[in-house]
Amino acid sequence: MQKLIRNINYLWNKFKNDNRLFWDELEEQMIAGDISIDTTAMILDEVKKNAYSENINDPERIETLIKSEIIKILEINKNTELNIPHEPPAVFLIVGVNGTGKTSSVAKLASMFKKDGKKVLLSAADTYRAAAVEQLQHYAEKLNLDIVYHQKFSDPGAVVYDSIEKAKAKGIDIVLIDTAGRMQTSHNLMEELKKIKKVISGRINRDADEILLVIDSTTGQNAKKQVELFNKSLNLTGIILTKTDSTSKGGIVITIKNDLKVPVKLITSGEKLDDMSYFDAVKFTDLLFS
Amino acid sequence: MFDTLTARFEDLFYKIKNKGKLSPTDLDSALREIKLALLEADVNFKVVKEFLENVKTKATGEKILESITPYQQVVKIVNEEIIKMLGPSSGGISFSSSGPTIIMVMGLQGSGKTSSVIKLANYINSKFSRKVSIVAADIYRPAAVQQLKDMAKNINVDVFFQSGLDPVSISSKGVEFFRKNGSDVIIIDTAGRLQIDRDMMDEIANIRKKINPHLIYLVLDAMTGQEAVNIAYGFNEKVEYDGIIMTKLDSDTRGGAALSVYHVVKKPIEFISTGEKIEDFDLFHPERMASRILGMGDILTLVEKAEEVVSEKEAKLIEEKIYKNELNFEDFISQLRSIKKIGSLDKIFSMIPVPAINKNKVAGKINLDDSYIDRIEAIINSMTVEERRKPHIINGSRRKRIAKGSGSSVTEINKLLKQFSKTRQLLKQYSGTKGKSGMPF
Ligand SMILES: Nc1nc2c(ncn2[C@@H]2O[C@H](COP(=O)(O)OP(=O)(O)O)[C@@H](O)[C@H]2O)c(=O)[nH]1
């Protein structure tokens, strides 16, 4: 990720005589970081209010104010803990639009849980994309995990059904379900996910323990619609933000948090299996400002 | 792609339209709305600034404030400037005059390179009937080669891959191999990479040096945010490319990235990808994209597609029947089938120029579910030929029989019959006023 606000000292000196231009510049930089117009305005209004009331005359302190506003937003619903019920197996459903990093996130999660000594099973419910199963199989072999898969184009609901049954029989702790990428606007494919969700609750007598939406951090304002519509269909429990090693500033997360309150639980920062960590609002914001 | 940019413009122009004359403050608030809309659409903020300057200069220069049709004038200017900002129309592919045309594709992880390679291969194959082959140079992502092989098989295209080699050697060996086997076009699919990853960017620069492609495309996800320009710029600095393939335009993204990249890098968008099916791939038309953004819908695309599937003769016949109020269920089902050929219902719907606000309302109500067509088809299939030709004879007992045969309820049959007679009336009215109907609905 890259720095959200550049050269605040320089801006301060340049626009010494025109406050408005100073704030305009800040606004632009925040929008350029994919924070929405509304969220930007909200943050800056708050910052201005504080800056004036406390008579702050120092750009670095203004930067600190912005930072703390962002942390405040990111800490809404800050619970990143993954829900693992007492009665195994825990069932996690991983969803998202095409190419965001669902399959590799499944592998990274699996690797994380395996290190914790948990028994993990991979469920290859992407029966649509060419070689999607082979991709997941590769990870299963690498991590030495059980995997359940069916034929190409078969019903993903059936894969999920078999996965949970097998997990029960084999005393598996966590079932990670990889699904095919889909646009949030595709009615039929969103219905398919709802059906998968029903299959899960039918098997474990509760909702899936986690329903995680994978979002690519280079995505612009459309990410908001992704969260909105996936959430409407599935009731998400959290977000995995991928590719934070890119040059994007991930500002869309701030907007999502502010508008929709769905918690970001995990981030990935590379293509290696251990490039995944729990989301930390303060650390994340530090990255944006360092 | 119905979206807020469209909605904003529509609201805005609606306001101006109702006023007749435009005051200088109107112009300013118009510009403000445009600014917000473009930013929300992920257009790069620097590009937005320039855009606004241009519109303002033009609007002032053309004296639209004094014009009695300011609405049309502003639309015209905004439309023109957006088209300009989107770059030229796709020139298509210019093939090498001697030997095979070598094409290399590159981009970020997950941008849609592999499926674009397949769609491009299929496009070249079917449009120009040239022999296309593909080299698989992504040795990093698990099963990437398998994905390419599986997809290539569906379109009967050969893939070259050799394990144990680095991507540069694979590429040069692959090109040599297909050169000898008489391929007309050789496409190289590369691994996804970040434009700031030095080693990976060196790698792709080396591939280029070694095989010297005639054409290089950058694949860019249409949902990309403000970073799109830096991505497009970063790749171009290291490996200059000829054009851009923009993917995932079937999402509801407002596509601001498309507006920015040409403007910043001056590399044209050549192709767009609009779905997961192999045929969901097309040349880029800035006018269409602009009119879509402006809320006029992508009517040109729709008309063209409809023309492809409905022959003129057929259309004439239908028109006549509509006019004489003789339209029956046989026509209806053949029309339904044509619609299915054009694409999924929600895709067709997104191309129709209805104001975005209404569209969202309607879309919510009618659930654009393709299985709806299937259900209707099942019902019509359960009718006798006579019933299809003369819908008015379908009485109570016939309805019961049809319901049974098609696995639906009598209520559903009643609904369909009612809808049908309504549609028939509407169509008659439509044909009465317009006089021309080449469209299957
Ligand atoms: N640089 C980087 N690439 C990633 C990250 N996560 C996933 N990817 C890459 O993104 C591409 C698509 O990932 P994949 O898991 O197949 O996406 P899916 O289609 O959503 O299942 C692959 O090339 C991954 O290696 C990340 O955090 N950083």
Ligand SMILES: [Mg+2]
């Ligand atoms: Mg996948």
